[in-house]
Amino acid sequence: MKDVLVVKFGGSSIASTDLRKWVEAIEKSKRRLVVVPGGGPFAKLVRQYQTRIGYDDDAAHRMAILGMEQFGHALASLGTRLRPAATLDAIAAAHGEGLIPVWMPAKLVIRADEIEHTWSTTSDSLAAWLAGQFQGASLCLIKQIDLPAGSTIEAVSAAGVVDTGFASLLHPATRVFVAGPSDLAVAGRRLAEGAVPGREVTHEKQNGFVEAAQ
Template sequence: MITVIKLGGSLLSASALPACLDTVERYPGNILLVPGGGVFADQVRLAQRQWGFDDVAAHRMAILAMGQMALLFNSLKPDFALFDSVLKIISLPKVAVWSPDIDELDEAGIVPSWDITSDSLAAWLAGRVQADALLLVKSCSVDEGAALTDLQQGGVIDVGFVSFVAGAGYKTRVINKDRFLSIS
């Protein structure tokens, strides 16, 4: 069983990241861990407002922010393997952390826009690896019974997410970090 788990970058600010990584380690099956961009992506947004550079540059910088978080995850959990390309996943370890490759995402036609964040990229990855499940872990409050469109309108998930999971062959869940931490 392959589960893609996206840990929101805000978990770093909420100081819940180490506990969430421990939960990932205990989670059943093989895990592909997708980091949010967190404070690194926030800096990209601020710089774009200040300097007015285009969305293509901002998108690429935000992907690099995800890479920075992947390095942070790997530093906290050295046993978690790092990978940057779907093509490089030959033998799936228990937990692997994705540091997305900009060129691979460009080749896949991922539109450079703030409408597509690590949420949608996690959904794209889940589809590419034919995952069984996608789990988004958020630091904000999440109504687990809400439709994805309601979570989208509420700003819990990004604008592009619903289209990325439409027709997906995997189960999708969006949960709050406290709920995730209660999973044994």
């Protein structure tokens, strides 16, 4: 599959009043989309109870992935074109029907040897990994922050906007965009035109988010 746009909903967006507006915006897209849900409060509970109960990082990783799926089912229920999809074949089938697949990551991620089962690999990294499964794909991360122009992958990782494992799972050919609150007003129109909302985050090492935010 070519010309796929992977759209990652940050877990914190589940508490945002803009969540439904973002769903409405992506459903206007004319290109093939794949929605990746964040872990949100479901993954936070996994982390919270890990310190209480003492289960290991492998168990926590698997539980957090299931937390992503919980948010994914919630997202799918908010749209008219959204359908849960667990495999690449299911994603392709949804595209063939003109639908937007919402990725349920457990089946693919658990058996992917290159993905570490630690807290350094969060849903942002999994979205980057998924984008790498499609030739020429782009990745749009919906965040609750507006990035300055000229941000880089290295800088946003250092600033904690994405996790530390993000760069290692990102394919060099994947273009990355970060869409914040200020992008919502035009997101539907841009997606309908085949464009990507947000600011592109470059792979080059240059002044980026850390420097621009100071």
